[in-house]
Amino acid sequence: MAHLTSLFFNYTPTARVITHVLFWVAMFAVYLAFYDTYDKDYAWILASKDLIAVTGIFYTTSYIVIPKWLMRNKLFLCLAWLLIIYLWWALLSYIFFLGFDLYVDQMSPSLQQFITLALKMGMFGPIKAESMSTYILDFVYLISLPMGIKLIEAMISERQQRTELEMKNAELALNNVQLELDFLKSQINPHYLFNALNNILILMSKDVDKAIDSQRHLTGILEYLVYDSSRSTVSLEEEFKFLRNYIELERIRLNPNTPVEVSIEADAINYTVVPLIVFPFLENAFKHGPLANGKEASLRIIVHAINGLLSVNISNGFKKKQKPIGYKGGLGIANVRRRLDLNYPNNHTLVIDDRQGRYLVLLTMRLERYDFR
Known part of the structure; x- marks a missing residue:
């Protein structure tokens, strides 16, 4: 043949x-x-x-x-x-x-x-x-x-x-599994859980209500990863809930004076989206922005779904640092690019700009609707 x-x-x-x-x-x-x-x-x-x-x-x-x-x-x-x-x-x-x-x-x-x-x-x-x-x-x-x-x-x-x-469907399935494994290894590991739980324990002595909210956010993240992230698509409502939980949990670690602007909205709840497609950009914004550079590195997170078009605008201030010899970074972003090409061929645009002291991500994707009733 x-x-x-x-x-x-x-x-x-x-x-x-x-x-x-x-x-x-x-x-x-x-x-x-x-x-x-x-x-x-x-x-x-x-x-x-x-x-x-x-x-x-x-x-x-x-x-x-x-x-x-x-x-x-x-x-x-x-x-x-x-x-x-x-x-x-x-x-x-x-x-x-x-x-x-x-x-x-x-x-x-x-x-x-x-x-x-x-x-x-x-x-x-x-x-x-x-x-x-x-x-x-x-x-x-x-x-x-x-x-x-x-x-x-x-x-x-x-x-x-x-x-x-x-072969493309098999690659998509393998890619989704690999993403889930990478995420679990990089985030939901003993070290991450230790930091999150330790922050919650510290809050218990300062603000019990805030500590309870943080515990709820952590539970929501774990539930999403265990039950939802392995699916080929999830409702946009579930994805947005996960993003909000992650943002609120990361806020605990920020300097109170760090400027953070967050807006996550949709004109309807019956959109579907590939799980964790936005998360790597959000993770990088915290990791290389305020968490690495303090209150000087402001953070802006705008994620809107209007008329079936998902628009993502994430930016953070940062300081360019000399990469060590042999450094291999950017795998998360490369993985997202590949997932976008596979899941949204000819239906997305992605622009990344790190000039003028800010790291900017502009992503648009055409979403599908689904009746979840």
């Missing part, structure tokens, strides 16, 4: 044209050899008639009928097309034979007998019970080879597309 796929698809347009020309030359030779048994002088005319008929049928069927009808299971239209080309070929043959009978005075007895029989069947011979079988056999002989090759090519192409789609 791999060799056939390579034969059909892995060649240049010039090679394709040359291949088609050589193929039709070979088919003309076959038709010529057939009619040569009837009349050597006029065989080329009859062979040309068949070549014109078959090439017209072949290219129309190849570029219209097969991709637009057959591959979309429009079988009635395909059967109607088969009837049309059969009748068109039969009518073209009848007109040719009629022209031979009227304008050609001398022809071989074999060709004369052949033409006389075709004219005797009449214009409606292709649909008469007594002559239909003869016409159908001739028609099948005429188109079986070129159309057989094209159908094989179409089936291989369809199988290749399905295989590519299956």
Whole structure:
């Protein structure tokens, strides 16, 4: 199968044209050899008639009928097309034979007998019970080879597309699992939990209500990761709830004087989104902004979903630092880029700018709606 796929698809347009020309030359030779048994002088005319008929049928069927009808299971239209080309070929043959009978005075007895029989069947011979079988056999002989090759090519192409789609879906599933594992390793590990719980314990002695809220936010994060993040899509409401929980839990660690602007809103709750697609940008904003540079690094988080368009505007102040030799960073952002390409092809834009002392992320995605009732 791999060799056939390579034969059909892995060649240049010039090679394709040359291949088609050589193929039709070979088919003309076959038709010529057939009619040569009837009349050597006029065989080329009859062979040309068949070549014109078959090439017209072949290219129309190849570029219209097969991709637009057959591959979309429009079988009635395909059967109607088969009837049309059969009748068109039969009518073209009848007109040719009629022209031979009227304008050609001398022809071989074999060709004369052949033409006389075709004219005797009449214009409606292709649909008469007594002559239909003869016409159908001739028609099948005429188109079986070129159309057989094209159908094989179409089936291989369809199988290749399905295989590519299956591979893409498998990659998406693997990517989502990897993201979840990476997130768990980088965030929800003993060290992170220790810091979060320690902050909550400290709050217990200062502000019990705030400590209870923080515990609720941590519980919400863990519930989301355990029950929701492994799904292919989640409701935007669930995703927003997770983002708010994370933001509120991280606020505990910030300097009280650090400017933080947060706005997470949607005009409807029945949008779906790929889980954790925004989180890496949010994580980086805290990690490389206020948590690394103190109150001087302000933070701005704007996430809105309006008319099916999710707009993300996250920015934070930061200080550029010399990266150590051998540093391998940016894997989280690279992973998000790949997930966006896989899940939202041609339906998203992502701009990242770190000039003028601020790290800015602008992301837009076209969301789908779903009835969660």
